[in-house]
Amino acid sequence: MNFDFSPEQELLRDQARSFLAANCGAPLARKLLDGNVAAGDDLYRQMAELGWIGTGVPEEYGGFGAGGLELCVLAEELGRGLAPAPIATATYLAIPLLLLAGSEAQKRKYLTPLVGGELTVTIAVNEGPRNATPRNVATMAENNLITGVKYPVADGARADLALVLCADQGGGSFYLVALNEPGVVREDIPAQDPSRPQAKVSFDGAQGKAVGKPGEGWALLAKIYDHAAVLYAFEQMGGAHAALDQACDYARARFAFGRAIGSYQGVKHKLADMYVAATLAKSNCYYAAWALSTDAAELPLAAATARVSATKAFDMCASENIQIHGGMGCTWEVDCHLYYRRARSLAVNIGSNLVWEEKLVRALETRPEEAA
Amino acid sequence: MDFSDTTEEAAFRMEARAWLDANATPKAHPNQTWASVLEDKTRDNIVRLCKEFQSRRHADGWACLHWPKEYGGRGCTAIERVIYGQEESRYIVPRGVVEIGQGMAGPILMKYATADQKARYLPPMATGEEIWCQIFSEASAGSDLAGLRMAATKDGDADDADWILDGEKIWTSGAHYSDFGITIARSDGAVAKHKGLTFFFIDMKSPGISIAPIRQISGSSHFNSVRFDNVRVPDAQRLGAVGEGWKVALATLMNERVSVGEAPGPDFEQIFALAQTVELNDRPAIENQMVRSKLAHWYCETAGLKNTRMRSVSALSRGETPGPENSITKLVSATKAQDIARFGADLMDQCAVITDPDLVLGDGRFQQSYMQSPAMRIAGGTDEILRNIIAEHVLKLPSEPRADKGLAFSEIPTGNVAGETGP
Numbered sequence: 075m076n077f078d079f080s081p082e083q084e085l086l087r088d089q090a091r092s093f094l095a096a097n098c099g100a101p102l103a104r105k106l107l108d109g110n111v112a113a114g115d116d117l118y119r120q121m122a123e124l125g126w127i128g129t130g131v132p133e134e135y136g137g138f139g140a141g142g143l144e145l146c147v148l149a150e151e152l153g154r155g156l157a158p159a160p161i162a163t164a165t166y167l168a169i170p171l172l173l174l175a176g177s178e179a180q181k182r183k184y185l186t187p188l189v190g191g192e193l194t195v196t197i198a199v200n201e202g203p204r205n206a207t208p209r210n211v212a213t214m215a216e217n218n219l220i221t222g223v224k225y226p227v228a229d230g231a232r233a234d235l236a237l238v239l240c241a242d243q244g245g246g247s248f249y250l251v252a253l254n255e256p257g258v259v260r261e262d263i264p265a266q267d268p269s270r271p272q273a274k275v276s277f278d279g280a281q282g283k284a285v286g287k288p289g290e291g292w293a294l295l296a297k298i299y300d301h302a303a304v305l306y307a308f309e310q311m312g313g314a315h316a317a318l319d320q321a322c323d324y325a326r327a328r329f330a331f332g333r334a335i336g337s338y339q340g341v342k343h344k345l346a347d348m349y350v351a352a353t354l355a356k357s358n359c360y361y362a363a364w365a366l367s368t369d370a371a372e373l374p375l376a377a378a379t380a381r382v383s384a385t386k387a388f389d390m391c392a393s394e395n396i397q398i399h400g401g402m403g404c405t406w407e408v409d410c411h412l413y414y415r416r417a418r419s420l421a422v423n424i425g426s427n428l429v430w431e432e433k434l435v436r437a438l439e440t441r442p443e444e445a446a
Numbered sequence: 447m448d449f450s451d452t453t454e455e456a457a458f459r460m461e462a463r464a465w466l467d468a469n470a471t472p473k474a475h476p477n478q479t480w481a482s483v484l485e486d487k488t489r490d491n492i493v494r495l496c497k498e499f500q501s502r503r504h505a506d507g508w509a510c511l512h513w514p515k516e517y518g519g520r521g522c523t524a525i526e527r528v529i530y531g532q533e534e535s536r537y538i539v540p541r542g543v544v545e546i547g548q549g550m551a552g553p554i555l556m557k558y559a560t561a562d563q564k565a566r567y568l569p570p571m572a573t574g575e576e577i578w579c580q581i582f583s584e585a586s587a588g589s590d591l592a593g594l595r596m597a598a599t600k601d602g603d604a605d606d607a608d609w610i611l612d613g614e615k616i617w618t619s620g621a622h623y624s625d626f627g628i629t630i631a632r633s634d635g636a637v638a639k640h641k642g643l644t645f646f647f648i649d650m651k652s653p654g655i656s657i658a659p660i661r662q663i664s665g666s667s668h669f670n671s672v673r674f675d676n677v678r679v680p681d682a683q684r685l686g687a688v689g690e691g692w693k694v695a696l697a698t699l700m701n702e703r704v705s706v707g708e709a710p711g712p713d714f715e716q717i718f719a720l721a722q723t724v725e726l727n728d729r730p731a732i733e734n735q736m737v738r739s740k741l742a743h744w745y746c747e748t749a750g751l752k753n754t755r756m757r758s759v760s761a762l763s764r765g766e767t768p769g770p771e772n773s774i775t776k777l778v779s780a781t782k783a784q785d786i787a788r789f790g791a792d793l794m795d796q797c798a799v800i801t802d803p804d805l806v807l808g809d810g811r812f813q814q815s816y817m818q819s820p821a822m823r824i825a826g827g828t829d830e831i832l833r834n835i836i837a838e839h840v841l842k843l844p845s846e847p848r849a850d851k852g853l854a855f856s857e858i859p860t861g862n863v864a865g866e867t868g869p
């Protein structure tokens with residue numbers, strides 16, 4: 075047994091952290107906040123050059139062929155560094171979906187340019203303000219022509235391709251659609267975390283290509299969400315630790331009534347509770363990383379556990395970080411709100427904790443005897 | 447990262463399982479406890495069974511896994527201890543008597559006692575023949591342990607003159623069945639409070655020691671007051687230098703943090719089983735969304751603690767010393783135990799007022815835990831003190847201003863809750 079990342083993986087972490095500190099972080103997130111939608115494009119290209127997009131992609135398709143653990147390390151650092159680029163949607167969701175269900179020809183055609191950053195891809199599932207289910211997803215595919223409206227679609231206004239979940243064959247099916255072709259209209263929609271932009275994408279007879287067998291769309295989505303939940307949890311956990319660090323730094327430096335606010339128990343105990351939440355989330359993430367990298371039978375339970383813990387930890391650390399900053403924390407100038415926005419967008423992007431708590435308990439109910 | 451066993455670990459696991467199979471009864475269901483199968487629940491019988499089991503463990507080389515072999519231990523790695531714990535959790539084993547000695551007193555003797563003393567005291571501690579307790583707290587010194595008052599006075603001027611201990615200790619778990627104890631007393635009241643302390647081990651049968659059980663809110667008497675009336679202690683039983691008792695005490699408390707596991711009482715698996723069994727509005731309670739959400743929360747905490755311990759085991763095997771981050775286990779699990787006990791009662795509805803194990807679900811353990819869990823939030827460092835430790839020692843936040851700073855012990859202000867008006 076060994077519950078640590080390897081020295082090579084820790085090296086990757088160090089590289090990622092210093093790269094993101096130099097090239098990303100709050101300054102870049104702020105450019106997007108101020109409406110510069112292309113501000114993340116350069117960063118995305120650089121990440122592709124570093125090989126990050128292809129971390130989990132086999133070498134034959136232009137990737138690095140590394141396991142899930144490397145992706146976990148990167149995700150944690152992306153969260154810590156508030157990375158705005160569409161890397162999460164591509165590497166946690168869309169590329170794994172292509173790898174899992176795409177035909178050999180599709181993989182050959184798309185993966186190499188995706189890994190190289192020449193193409194970008196997203197996934198389009200939800201259709202409005204409710205969690206997506208087979209009852210409310212209505213987008214249709216007839217003779218490979220897609221019709222329907224999807225929102226919110228992460229990075230949907232700028233991505234080249236989308237994997238679109240359609241309501242056919244009972245179980246739903248995924249189609250790969252080129253978003254800059256005729257029959258697709260997309261508009262940016264204002265988002266709470268503009269550093270992770272959202273779009274409304276309308277399809278009106280757009281040309282699509284089936285990915286995976288017809289009727290297995292929802293089953294594929296469940297699998298991909300379990301996989302992505304681990305990576306998003308790492309990103310959330312990284313963000314939680316960054317917000318905690320910021321709060322501790324402020325609590326040491328800010329004085330009130332002649333002493334550092336961090337010496338008051340009202341503040342100090344709050345920080346201790348934030349640390350506890352972030353630590354439990356981290357430990358659950360580590361276990362889920364192992365389950366992910368070995369495709370263990372425990373993955374659905376481990377992923378939901380990591381996801382629920384990390385959502386709570388980031389929510390708590392981001393909110394209380396503002397509280398500890400007082401009036402300053404409510405200003406546009408201070409970075410607290412960047413974490414606060416990111417915490418919410420990550421908390422809901424593959425289903426909120428209302429959905430993940432339910433998945434967690436269901437996984438417990440169907441646990442084999444031995445595991446209890 | 448690899449949560450599965452290496453070949454050696456798998457072999458160790460099989461060996462542990464084989465021994466447990468031959469020497470203990472497997473649990474009938476995962477939530478079965480020793481207490482629920484014990485017919486004679488008197489203290490004498492519990493102590494006897496614990497000693498017996500420990501002696502069997504020792505005879506076969508399974509005692510004190512973390513101790514060196516020369517003192518009767520097994521010299522296991524941190525990971526092997528985890529594996530043994532995982533295996534043992536599937537069996538009914540007597541526990542609760544030898545742990546304070548083996549977890550706290552033993553390691554401190556290894557560090558500070560002479561070779562002869564180690565050879566005399568450690569092996570019987572390992573076999574369970576001699577039981578040890580930890581006599582630190584006083585009525586006016588719990589969280590603020592360094593504020594303790596029991597006096598240690600030298601009987602004469604000789605370097606190795608005996609010490610006379612005089613004062614009253616309280617909350618000593620297991621004092622009434624212990625053979626020896628570790629304690630700390632004030633040898634100098636004229637210096638700052640942390641500087642005037644000296645550490646000893648004592649024979650509980652020394653003349654002048656009187657032990658009185660204290661009844662707890664649960665109705666049982668697990669801890670005691672221990673009075674010292676001019677108790678004579680040879681200087682050879684001093685551990686560490688005169689005036690350096692605080693250093694020794696801190697090392698003991700550090701061991702306490704490592705050896706303390708999760709708070710006892712119904713855990714996640716029991717509340718999960720209860721929610722599946724009991725009905726709420728004519729449906730299994732587990733179908734209720736609020737119940738499901740609470741279960742998810744406790745599962746995350748339970749798994750989080752387990753995985754956090756796994757990560758500290760990795761740190762230990764890299765040679766790092768256990769740090770203050772281990773405070774998390776007790777801080778989270780004690781409150782969780784109390785919440786689970788309370789919610790278990792809610793699920794049982796009006797029947798929750800009954801304590802008869804034959805009439806309520808869960809063997810009456812939820813009711814017991816409701817009365818026992820408050821003490822878990824206090825023993826071994828209160829919730830508030832643990833948060834201070836995390837904040838100050840892990841997160842490096844500034845400590846609070848202290849009213850006792852720079853003062854000699856005798857000048858420190860005191861309150862009068864314990865009936866004292868000042869030094």
Ligand SMILES: Cc1cc2nc3c(=O)[nH]c(=O)nc-3n(C[C@H](O)[C@H](O)[C@H](O)COP(=O)(O)OP(=O)(O)OC[C@H]3O[C@@H](n4cnc5c(N)ncnc54)[C@H](O)[C@@H]3O)c2cc1C
Pocket residue numbers: 339580581582583584585586587588589590616617618619620669821822824825826827828829830831834
């Ligand atoms: C079941 C049980 C078993 C025990 N076994 C042993 C044993 O075997 N040996 C032994 O020596 N002792 C033992 N103890 C004693 C235990 O260590 C003390 O009770 C504990 O340290 C708290 O001290 P106290 O009771 O004096 O409470 P106090 O220290 O008076 O605390 C009262 C309240 O004030 C709070 N408080 C105190 N200081 C601060 C601060 N700086 N900041 C914020 N809040 C503060 C506390 O958190 C608590 O809520 C045991 C206690 C229990 C309950």
